[in-house]
Amino acid sequence: MVLRAPKKYLVVRVASSKIHGLGVFSKKRIQQGTCIIEYDGEKITRAQGEKRHKIQARSGAFYVFALGKKWAVDGATGGDARRINHSCDPNCKYEIKRGKIWILSIRNIKKGEELTYNYDVTEQGKYPCHCGARNCKGRM
C-alpha cells in the first residue's frame, strides 16, 4: 500500500451530513485501499488532548485523535478530515504511519458517498451514535 495522499482534498468535499453536522463525501469513485486524506491538526500531548476532548465533546465534536501513547492531534485546527463522521459500518479506517494519521478506504466507495470510520473512542459506549447503519450500536 502506498501511503501517500492524493492531491489534497481532490477526491473529497465537505457537505452537510445526515449523520451529524458536516460530513466528508467522495467526489468520485474511490477504490478500496486508497489513502484518502491525512487527519491533520495541532500536535499536542495526550494530557492536553484529554482536556480539549472533554470540552469539545460537550458540543458533540470529536477532534482529538490519539497518536500513540504520548501524543495526540487536535483536528479542530486542521483540515477537512476532522469532518469525517463515525459509523458502526464504516467505509474507511485510520492508520498511523510515521507519526501521521491517514484515512484509508476499506471498500470501494461510490461517488457522493459519505466517508466514515470507526472512531474507536476511548470511553466506549459513552456517546450516542446516529450513523444509521443497520448494525448501529446506538452508542460509540
Ligand SMILES: [Zn+2]
Ligand atoms: Zn452507529
